[in-house]
Amino acid sequence: MTNLIQFKDVNLIRQGKVLLENLNWEVHQDEHWAILGLNGAGKSSLLRILTGEFWPSSGTVTVLGHRFGKTDMSQLRQKIGIVSSFIAERLPNDMSAEQIVLTGNYKSSILYKAFDQAELDEAKAMLRQLKAGHIIGRHYASLSQGEKQIVLVARSLMASPELLILDEATSGLDLLARETLLSQLNQIITLPHAPLLLYVTHHAEEITSSFSHVLLLKEGKIVAQGPKKAIFQIEQLHDFYDQPVSLHPLGQERLFIQPKLD
Known part of the structure; x- marks a missing residue:
């Protein structure tokens, strides 16, 4: 199985502050991932490492076969598309x-x-x-x-691109515009030579059937990762949000998550 992204024991420290801690993560061919995290979880820092804007303080990073420190980063950046x-x-x-x-x-x-x-x-x-x-x-x-x-x-x-990153791509969109954009993702993965998709959001209901895997990022740490069905379990989400939540199916493998009301 081909690793398209590999993080091994990755830490990121900036100005004495730990932004990312001990990240271990692998993305394989034919997987499309959503990265879910609340504000301040470290999503932007993770993306900046992926695109070579930030360098890890420790650990190893390989993206699309390019190992950081042993590759021409300009060549890697040519393989990455970003919507932000x-x-x-x-x-x-x-x-x-x-x-x-x-x-x-x-x-x-x-x-x-x-x-x-x-x-x-x-x-x-x-x-x-x-x-x-x-x-x-x-x-x-x-x-x-x-x-x-x-x-x-x-x-x-x-x-x-071999990798397409969508960073909070629905920010500022109304409901209809958001749904239109999300539907485009299904078009993308059916294109010839479709890129690997990474979709970064803090809204779980935006994680459509286009995405096979989910990474939960909290306070700079990966708290869970894997196939979407395994991650979207009630106990797992209770721990992630630090409070009881309820799940509401939206169709096409989508879920709406809200605080559980007594």
């Missing part, structure tokens, strides 16, 4: 949706070199694959927040 609010803030409002998508080929927020119609058609095709053909030709500034997020997803797929 910090990227959205950098994109020009006066570009069309398909031009924004095309910037994903260059890992840039702008089109810094000339492009031809074939490349632009490829970007349009990507939007159509994600059932977003109706926004082709529209300025990025005119799009709804949900439409902008779908553009970011399409953009991240342009360079055919």
